[in-house]
Amino acid sequence: MGRTSRERVLLAFEKAELDALISALWDLGYTVIGPTVRDGAVVYDEVEGAQALPIGVVDDQEAGAYRLGQWDRETYFAYTVGPHTWKRYLFPPEERLWRARRDEGSAWQVVSEDQGPVRYAFLGVRGCELAAIGVQDRVFLHGPFSDSRYRARREAAFIVAVNCTRPGRTCFCASLGTGPRARGPYDVALTELDDLFLVDVATEAGARVMASLSSRPATRAEIEEAERRLEEAGRHVGRALEVSDLHDVLAGQPEHPRWEEIAERCLACANCTLVCPTCFCFTVEDVTDLAGREAARVRRWDSCFVLEFTYTAGRPIRRSIMSRYRQWLTHKLAWWVDQFGVLGCVGCGRCITWCPVGIDLTAEVSALRASPGAREANDG
Numbered sequence: 001m002g003r004t005s006r007e008r009v010l011l012a013f014e015k016a017e018l019d020a021l022i023s024a025l026w027d028l029g030y031t032v033i034g035p036t037v038r039d040g041a042v043v044y045d046e047v048e049g050a051q052a053l054p055i056g057v058v059d060d061q062e063a064g065a066y067r068l069g070q071w072d073r074e075t076y077f078a079y080t081v082g083p084h085t086w087k088r089y090l091f092p093p094e095e096r097l098w099r100a101r102r103d104e105g106s107a108w109q110v111v112s113e114d115q116g117p118v119r120y121a122f123l124g125v126r127g128c129e130l131a132a133i134g135v136q137d138r139v140f141l142h143g144p145f146s147d148s149r150y151r152a153r154r155e156a157a158f159i160v161a162v163n164c165t166r167p168g169r170t171c172f173c174a175s176l177g178t179g180p181r182a183r184g185p186y187d188v189a190l191t192e193l194d195d196l197f198l199v200d201v202a203t204e205a206g207a208r209v210m211a212s213l214s215s216r217p218a219t220r221a222e223i224e225e226a227e228r229r230l231e232e233a234g235r236h237v238g239r240a241l242e243v244s245d246l247h248d249v250l251a252g253q254p255e256h257p258r259w260e261e262i263a264e265r266c267l268a269c270a271n272c273t274l275v276c277p278t279c280f281c282f283t284v285e286d287v288t289d290l291a292g293r294e295a296a297r298v299r300r301w302d303s304c305f306v307l308e309f310t311y312t313a314g315r316p317i318r319r320s321i322m323s324r325y326r327q328w329l330t331h332k333l334a335w336w337v338d339q340f341g342v343l344g345c346v347g348c349g350r351c352i353t354w355c356p357v358g359i360d361l362t363a364e365v366s367a368l369r370a371s372p373g374a375r376e377a378n379d380g
């Protein structure tokens with residue numbers, strides 16, 4: 001059950017208590033997923049204690065570039081966001097839906113795959129990522145069909161949000177109202193200061209977890225310092241996306257020459273869709289073993305950049321890279337609003353950072369906006 005803002009008092013706890021927070025979540029039966037460094041990137045994985053977190057790690061991001069660095073401060077959440085998103089836990093990249101087996105001379109037996117939901121606690125969810133979970137909720141929970149697997153994981157999840165105090169150069173959350181402040185829904189939200197965390201406890205579940213920690217009410221000076229850092233963070237969000245008129249700019253120019261110019265650079269590698277926290281397309285495959293004794297139905301992430309994605313009646317519909325990029329961007333920023341009532345983008349910047357050729361959707365939208373000649377030609 002949520003708590004009203006009138007009941008909410010910001011608490012403070014020392015950084016040494018972060019370990020106790022993680023232990024409390026494990027003790028309550030959650031599998032704690034948080035940030036950790038692997039292969040030169042901040043990724044999400046199981047974390048058993050605060051030592052697994054990216055202590056003193058900062059990142060530097062640009063279009064097609066990502067580098068980690070180290071500073072001499074004891075920070076746990078000074079990185080921005082990496083290539084992983086929380087969707088890999090709520091909507092896994094690959095999932096067996098059911099399997100069946102038969103023994104010599106017997107009929108097929110369907111074997112249940114229902115293991116019960118894993119109870120995840122997500123540690124370090126940023127404002128843009130909360131918004132992305134909200135977008136996927138609309139797709140998997142509130143559309144014409146509800147996905148029972150997604151629902152089970154989502155309803156069991158405990159969310160520790162973190163307000164961003166160091167946004168990256170590819171972020172544009174401020175333009176979309178999704179960050180750098182975490183706006184919910186979350187159970188608790190942390191703001192990292194020099195020696196302590198401020199905590200906004202939003203739910204009864206959050207209060208239960210906080211009860212096992214040594215905390216105290218935050219002082220006025222601490223609250224003002226947190227506000228100052230968040231306001232400063234808002235001024236350092238690296239990019240911007242003008243959203244007025246966006247639907248018409250995207251949907252109204254299908255023949256704009258800019259689409260062909262992008263296609264000359266785009267590799268159709270699908271990276272942008274795989275790192276995107278809102279993209280939800282999947283395919284379903286039936287597989288068997290060579291002996292014909294086992295069969296399974298598997299769901300896997302798919303991407304609109306893959307040629308086979310639109311394979312219908314003997315051929316792909318979107319054969320050119322131009323048509324696939326155009327589909328992706330217009331779906332994100334125009335058709336998604338028609339379908340789900342929100343943009344399909346939350347401004348996390350991942351598709352810009354992890355595009356191997358540095359294609360930047362904010363720059364592409366600006367280019368589509370800035371050439372009225374093309375719009376007139378299209379009108380004609």
Ligand code: SF4
Binds near residue numbers: 279345349351
């Ligand atoms: S489209 Fe790009 S910036 Fe927008 S949510 Fe997806 S990855 Fe993030």
Ligand code: SF4
Binds near residue numbers: 271305351355356
């Ligand atoms: S826009 Fe970039 S990341 Fe996306 S498919 Fe093209 S080359 Fe790959």
